[in-house]
Amino acid sequence: MTMMHENQPHFWQATAANQTYTELCNALYERELFRLAATPSSELAQLPKRIASLPFYIRRAASSILQYPANLALDSQNASWYGKQFKRCPASKQAADPILAFYSKAAKPGLIVPLYCEDKTLEHIVLDSVDEVDVTEQRLHCNQYGWFSFSGMPLAEDNSKLFLLKPDKNIMTAACCGHQWLNLQKKEPRLLTLRELLLASRLNWRNFARPHLGQSS
Template sequence: MTQALLWQDDIEHNDDYAKLCNALYERELATLAQSVNVSVQGLQSRLKSLPYYIKRTADHMTLCDSPLALDVQNGSWTLKQSAKMPDLNKDFAATLRWYSATTLPLGLVIPVQTLQGYELDSIDRVDTDKLRFRTNAHGWFSFSEEQELEPEVNFHLIKPTKRAFMLACAGHRWVNQQKAQPKRLSLRELLLSCNINWKNFKKTAPPIR
């Protein structure tokens, strides 16, 4: 039995699915091998759950509706990278208006601008009394013009746009305004990339299965 056949346990799964699983599996094993301060029990737990999350990610990446091209050999979305990092945070007032005028559902995927590019995150709590919401990775953001949470941090809330999402999904990075090697998205980030509703950024994506 070849390595690719190990993943083909469903008639709906094609060769691209198997190649994608292999790429994700090899990448995650390399990441785990470089992990530090991880207990044996913790490592065993992560290894045990790895096949489930890899199959789920591969399922979503091969079936979701995305404008980006899928690179099954590397387990990533591909997009031609610009020489300079585009600034998508020019109109912060418009960003605040977008979030304040939107009923934010839990699980909504949003883009965040960092010093080196754009990242995907998702909303896991909304505090309407204090006009703020919390994201899974970057913490609290305010959508009130009278407040600015943590203004000294190296990331900023931006308005969801197709361009911002595509850059985040492709993992494009720039260092000192020069093009750098794209970031390899984690399994969590890859799943988020499959949960973007490209037809309506104010809603979560419909279930794939």
Template sequence: MHDLLSNALEHSTQFSELCSALYEREINLLANTQLNSKEQIQARLKSLNYYVKRTAGSMLAVQSPLLLDLQNASWTEKQSKQLPIKEQTDADIQKWYQSNKLCLGLVVPVLIKDREKSRIMIDCIDRVDEENQRFRTNYCGWFYLNKTPSHQDESYTLLKPSKKVFTAACSGHQWQGNNRTQPLTLPLRELLLSCQINWRNLRLPVSLKSTIFN
């Protein structure tokens, strides 16, 4: 009985710490975001409580090999010197997605490159069009499996799910040229998706079973 109470108290404290860090981060982000109307700000604020609690509960509930930084509400892991995509060829990536049954909610990594920095984004499949050999992700849009490049925006490159790739994505690792640079703080959307990664079987998503502590 004592162990159960101690465990519940520990998780409740951790939950509160995570929520506090997430609230602070999101409020600062909102304060520096240009929105067109007060209605947009009100809508963001109304939903903030739900998503902060859901994210914090999910981060505590998920079985992840990554270290959880409670103070900063983030995943942490040692960063590689270069992008961990050396083993990923266009043919291998295409083969992985064509040979696996793609299901809704599956978390996928997407390499984002601009002139200054590169990082791996966490996205998820929300529509599959088998007839046209394509699927849509929640943020990046449509990816084609019979074209190279597979996306109309060449700054988006679909990657094959792997532990190395997801570790970099969840930890917000970034590179400037061939050098490591300051990690990015993930938005709530990507933090939530990081909790849907099935580390035991990257071909399947896991359902979020967040525990909300009051």
């Protein structure tokens, strides 16, 4: 008779984890192929490269989601998190001084940051990562959305609809769950991009200033 070590995972536990991983991968493949199908003709030359990279990034996202559980409920069949949505966007409660204080101390390459986005009357929060910090000018550069001051202000015309926020549980919950507000009313959540999912899966919910490093490529 084979004895099972007390620290060895039970068969049903391993099976449940494998099933969740498979569901996440399937949902992400379906979502990303749908996005790629809508690729504009001007970007079709890049399509083969994007398709070829999908398996790597999807497997990494699914593994990271399971490795670093968020303080949110996971819907593995839709590769989404869900949590309580506030009546109003929580970004409205943030002020410049606490934002400045946070980034003056925590700004560094690799930091995952939330950005408030308002397009006409549609509000939501997106995720990006810092890739450059200019301490002298008190500004940081986000990989996708460009330069922002430590106090949150956008510093370029092409990101003028965005505002850098201080990460906290309410802000990050709204970002990770895709919460949206239209005309100051709750709207159906949006689906995060694969890039946002990769960032969200690395969040350290105990200390947002120190995200998990994730898996090495």
